[in-house]
Amino acid sequence: MTPLAYRVERKRRETAGTWTLDLEPVGEAIDPIRPGQFTMLYLFGVGEVPISSSGDPALDGRLVHTIRAAGAVTRGLCAANPGDVVGVRGPFGNTWPLELARGKDVVVVAGGIGLPPLRPAIYHVLGNREEYGNLVLLYGGRSPTELVFRQEVERWRARLDASVEVTVDTAGHDWRGRVGVVTKLIPRAPFDPGNAVAMIVGPEIMMRFAAQTLLERGMPVESVFVSMERTMRCGVGLCGHCQLGPTLICRDGPVYRWDEIAPLLEVQEL
Amino acid sequence: MAETLAAADLDALLDALRGRGYRIVGPVLADGTIGHGELSSAADLPAGWTDEQGPASYRVAPRDDDALFGYAVGPQSWKGELLPARVRLWQARRENGGLAVEEEQPDIEPTAFVGVRPCELAAIAIQDEVFLGGRFVDRDYAARRADVFLVAVDCGSPSELCFCTSLGTGPGASEGFDLALTELLEGEHRFLVRAGSPAGEAVLAELPTRPASRDDVDAAGLVTATAARAMDGRFDADGVHDLLLRNLESPVWDEVASRCLTCGNCTLVCPTCFCTHVEDTSSLDGARAGRERVWDTCFSVRYAEMHGGNTRPSPRARYRQWLTHKLATWEDQFGTSGCVGCGRCIAWCPVGIDIRAEVAAIRAEEDIHAHA
Amino acid sequence: MRTLDALITDSPVFADLEHHELELIAGCAKNVGFEAGDRLFREGDPADTFFLVRHGLVALEQYVPNRGVLTVDTAGPGEIVGWSWLVPPHRWQLSARAVEQTRAVEFDGACLRDKCAADTDLGYRLLTRISSELVSVLTAARLQLADVYGNGDH
Numbered sequence: 166m167t168p169l170a171y172r173v174e175r176k177r178r179e180t181a182g183t184w185t186l187d188l189e190p191v192g193e194a195i196d197p198i199r200p201g202q203f204t205m206l207y208l209f210g211v212g213e214v215p216i217s218s219s220g221d222p223a224l225d226g227r228l229v230h231t232i233r234a235a236g237a238v239t240r241g242l243c244a245a246n247p248g249d250v251v252g253v254r255g256p257f258g259n260t261w262p263l264e265l266a267r268g269k270d271v272v273v274v275a276g277g278i279g280l281p282p283l284r285p286a287i288y289h290v291l292g293n294r295e296e297y298g299n300l301v302l303l304y305g306g307r308s309p310t311e312l313v314f315r316q317e318v319e320r321w322r323a324r325l326d327a328s329v330e331v332t333v334d335t336a337g338h339d340w341r342g343r344v345g346v347v348t349k350l351i352p353r354a355p356f357d358p359g360n361a362v363a364m365i366v367g368p369e370i371m372m373r374f375a376a377q378t379l380l381e382r383g384m385p386v387e388s389v390f391v392s393m394e395r396t397m398r399c400g401v402g403l404c405g406h407c408q409l410g411p412t413l414i415c416r417d418g419p420v421y422r423w424d425e426i427a428p429l430l431e432v433q434e435l
Numbered sequence: 436m437a438e439t440l441a442a443a444d445l446d447a448l449l450d451a452l453r454g455r456g457y458r459i460v461g462p463v464l465a466d467g468t469i470g471h472g473e474l475s476s477a478a479d480l481p482a483g484w485t486d487e488q489g490p491a492s493y494r495v496a497p498r499d500d501d502a503l504f505g506y507a508v509g510p511q512s513w514k515g516e517l518l519p520a521r522v523r524l525w526q527a528r529r530e531n532g533g534l535a536v537e538e539e540q541p542d543i544e545p546t547a548f549v550g551v552r553p554c555e556l557a558a559i560a561i562q563d564e565v566f567l568g569g570r571f572v573d574r575d576y577a578a579r580r581a582d583v584f585l586v587a588v589d590c591g592s593p594s595e596l597c598f599c600t601s602l603g604t605g606p607g608a609s610e611g612f613d614l615a616l617t618e619l620l621e622g623e624h625r626f627l628v629r630a631g632s633p634a635g636e637a638v639l640a641e642l643p644t645r646p647a648s649r650d651d652v653d654a655a656g657l658v659t660a661t662a663a664r665a666m667d668g669r670f671d672a673d674g675v676h677d678l679l680l681r682n683l684e685s686p687v688w689d690e691v692a693s694r695c696l697t698c699g700n701c702t703l704v705c706p707t708c709f710c711t712h713v714e715d716t717s718s719l720d721g722a723r724a725g726r727e728r729v730w731d732t733c734f735s736v737r738y739a740e741m742h743g744g745n746t747r748p749s750p751r752a753r754y755r756q757w758l759t760h761k762l763a764t765w766e767d768q769f770g771t772s773g774c775v776g777c778g779r780c781i782a783w784c785p786v787g788i789d790i791r792a793e794v795a796a797i798r799a800e801e802d803i804h805a806h807a
Numbered sequence: 808m809r810t811l812d813a814l815i816t817d818s819p820v821f822a823d824l825e826h827h828e829l830e831l832i833a834g835c836a837k838n839v840g841f842e843a844g845d846r847l848f849r850e851g852d853p854a855d856t857f858f859l860v861r862h863g864l865v866a867l868e869q870y871v872p873n874r875g876v877l878t879v880d881t882a883g884p885g886e887i888v889g890w891s892w893l894v895p896p897h898r899w900q901l902s903a904r905a906v907e908q909t910r911a912v913e914f915d916g917a918c919l920r921d922k923c924a925a926d927t928d929l930g931y932r933l934l935t936r937i938s939s940e941l942v943s944v945l946t947a948a949r950l951q952l953a954d955v956y957g958n959g960d961h
Contacts, residue, residue, distance in 0.1 A: 166571070167524075167525050167527075167536040167538055168527070168534065168536060169534075170533035170534035172532070172533075191532060191533035191534070192533055207715075209527070209529065209534070209717065209721075209724050210715060210716065210717025210718075210721060210723075210724035211715055211717070212713075212715040213713070213715070233742075235742035235743055236742055236743070239742070250529065250532065250533055250534060252527070252534055252536075394741070395739070395741065395746060396738070396739055396740060396741045396746070398711070398712050398713055398731075399711075399713070401569075401570075401571035402569050402570070402571060403565070403566060403569070403571065403573050403709075403711075404710060404711050404712060404713075404731070405709060405710035405711070405731075405733065406710065406712070406731075406738065406739070408756075408760065408764070408768075410680075410759075410764055410767075411763075411764040411767030411768060412767075412768075413768060416569070416570070432683050432684070433752075434746065434747050434748070434749060434751075434752035435683070435747075435752075435756075
C-alpha cells in the first residue's frame with residue numbers, strides 16, 4: 166500500500182509541542198476513518214508514524230490529526246504549513262465501541278495526549294445525543310499549558326447534556342481548577358456503572374489505574390475499553406513490530422476490551 | 436503414484452525445469468557451508484558432503500558415499516528468495532501539488548527451489564500464512580511466491596540439532612511441494628519421486644523414470660523412519676504454548692540473558708522469522724523519496740523504541756519476546772507454531788543457546804516450584 | 808436540608824457506619840463556609856481539624872522558593888482535606904485555600920480522637936476506613952509524582 170497525497174488545509178497550535186493538522190486529499194482519498202482508527206502519516210523522505218484520527222467522523226473526506234512533536238517525523242509534521250503535502254495510508258485498526266454504548270452512559274477518561282483519539286467518539290455522541298445516556302469526560306493533563314483542545318473542552322463543559330471535569334498534575338497559584346490525578350475524578354462522576362461504557366486513553370500506567378478505579382466503582386470489565394500503542398512500522402500486520410504478547414496492535418487493536426489486554430500489561434517489558 | 440529416477444538422470448529434472456523457464460536454486464557448497472546458489476547442472480550439488488552441527492558449531496565434512504543431498508540444512512533458508520533482505524517498495528516524487536508514487540515492480544523470474552527440506556516446506560507454509568493469509572497481503576512476497584516450483588527432498592541425514600519430528604514437520608515431505616524426492620543410496624543410487632501437484636505431475640511425466648518397486652518404496656520409508664528415530668525425544672513440545680506463557684517471569688530468562696549477545700543471528704537464519712522495518716530515503720534536493728523494506732530483528736535494542744522510550748530495553752525481555760513468539764504467541768497470531776525444528780538457531784548462535792534446553796529448563800523450573 | 812450525620816456519609820470514610828456512630832461523629836462536626844480565596848489553614852499552624860468538602864473546591868498549596876506557590880492537590884465534593892490531626896505533632900504540612908465559594912463540614916480532631924479512645928470499637932472501624940482512604944490518596948499522589956504525561960526527559 167502506498168501513501169496517498171493529502172494537503173494541509175489548516176494548522177492549529179494546541180500546546181507548545183502539539184499541533185492539529187486538518188488534511189484534505191489531493192486526489193484519491195482513503196476510506197472514511199472511524200472513531201478509534203489511525204493512519205500512517207508520511208513525511209516526504211523522512212518516515213511514517215501512526216496517528217489516530219482526532220476529527221469529526223461525520224465530516225467526510227477531511228482528515229484531522231493531532232500530533233505531538235517527539236521525533237524526526239512528528240517534528241517535521243508539526244512544522245508543516247498549509248499547502249504542504251503529506252502522505253497518508255489507512256485507515257487502519259478497529260473502532261471505539263459506539264454501537265455497544267448505545268442507550269448507556271458514556272464515560273471518557275483521557276490523559277494528556279490521550280484526548281485526541283477520543284475526540285471522534287465524543288463528537289459522535291454529541292452528534293447523536295438521544296442515542297446515549299450521560300456523557301462524562303474526565304480529562305487529566307500535566308499542567309494547564311499542556312492541556313489540548315482547551316476552548317473546546319470549555320464549550321463542552323458549558324453544555325447541559327455533558328459533564329466535564331479537568332484536572333492537572335501540577336499547577337501554579339493561578340489555576341482555578343482541580344489538581345491531582347484524573348483517577349480521583351472517577352468515584353463521583355455522574356454515571357451508572359451498571360449501564361455504562363468507558364473509553365480510556367493515556368499513558369499505560371494511567372489507563373491501568375483508571376480501569377481499576379472504574380472496576381472498583383462497579384463497572385463490569387466487558388464495558389471498559391482502552392486504546393493501546395506500540396512501535397509501528399507497517400500498520401498492516403506484516404512487520405512484527407507492534408506485537409504485545411499474542412496480539413498485533415495494528416491488526417487486533419488499537420482498541421481493546423480491558424479484560425483482553427489487562428493481563429498483558431501486568432508483565433513488565435512484554 | 437511413485438516413480439524412481441536414477442541419480443545419474445537427475446539432470447533430466449533440472450533440464451525439464453529449465454525448459455519451462457525456471458531459474459534453478461539449490462544447495463551448493465561454498466565458503467565452508469552448504470548454502471543456496473544457482474544450479475546449472477546436478478554437478479553443482481554438494482555430492483558426498485554432509486554437515487556436522489552442534490550448538491555454536493557448523494562444519495561440512497566428507498561422506499563416504501556420493502549422496503547429493505546428504506546433509507541437514509545450511510545457514511540459508513528459502514526466505515532469502517521469498518523475503519529478500521532488502522527490497523525497494525516504492526519511489527515518490529512531488530508533483531502537481533501532490534505526490535506521484537511508483538510502486539516497485541520487482542523483476543522476478545519463475546524459480547525452482549531444489550532440495551527443500553520438509554521443515555523448510557513447513558516454514559514456507561508458515562510465512563505464506565503471515566504474508567498471504569491476513570487482511571493485508573504483502574505484494575512483494577505474493578509476487579515472488581506466485582511462480583515458485585518446489586522440489587522437496589526428504590531428510591536422510593538429520594543433524595544433532597534437528598527436531599522436526601517433535602513439531603510434526605518432517606523428516607518426510609507430506610504436502611506443499613510440487614515434487615518430492617527421497618534419495619536412496621543402497622544398491623543403485625536413485626531417487627523415489629512423488630508428485631504433489633498438477634505442475635509436479637506434468638514435470639514428472641517428462642522424466643526418464645520407471646515405476647517405483649516395492650523395494651524402492653520400502654527403502655524410502657526406511658530412510659525417513661531411521662531419520663525420525665534418530666530425532667526421538669530431542670524436544671518435548673507438549674503444551675509448550677501454555678508452558679511459556681505461564682512462565683514469563685521464570686528465572687530461566689535471566690539465565691539465558693546472561694549468555695545471549697542479542698546479536699540476532701538466530702533471527703537471521705530462522706526460516707520463519709519475518710520482522711522487517713522500513714528505511715525512508717530522499718534525494719539530496721528533496722525532490723524524490725523512496726522506501727525500502729529491510730530485515731529487522733526483535734533482538735535489536737531499537738526494535739521497540741517508541742517516542743522517546745523503549746518498551747523492551749533489556750536483553751532478557753528481548754530474548755523472551757523472540758522465544759515466546761516463536762513457540763507460543765505465533766500460534767495465537769497465525770494459527771500454528773512458528774518453529775519447524777530445523778535447529779539453525781542453535782548452530783548459528785555464537786554462544787550455543789539451545790532453545791530445546793531452554794524450554795526444558797523452564798519446564799523443570801516450574802516443576803520444582805510446583806512441588807516445593 | 809440534610810442533617811450533619813447524613814451529610815458526612817458523602818465521604819467513603821463515613822459512608823457505611825451505623826446510625827449511632829454517625830451521630831456520635833457528627834457531634835464533633837459543624838458546617839462552615841468559605842469565600843473564594845479564603846484560607847482554611849496555613850502550613851506549620853496547629854492542626855486539630857479536618858474538612859469534608861460539600862460544595863466547591865479547596866486547593867492544597869506548597870510554597871517553593873524560586874517557584875512560588877504550587878497547588879499540589881485539590882479536594883472537591885466528597886473529599887477530605889487534612890490528615891495531620893491524626894498524628895502528632897498535629898501541625899499542618901501544607902496550606903489550604905478555597906479556590907471558589909466552598910461549603911464544608913469541619914471536624915474537631917481532638918474531639919474525634921477522644922471519642923475513638925473512649926469507644927475503641929468505633930475507633931477501630933473509623934481508623935480502618937481512614938486508612939483505606941489514605942491508601943487511595945497515597946496511590947493517587949504517587950501516580951501524580953510519576954509525571955506520566957512527561958516526555959521522559961527528566
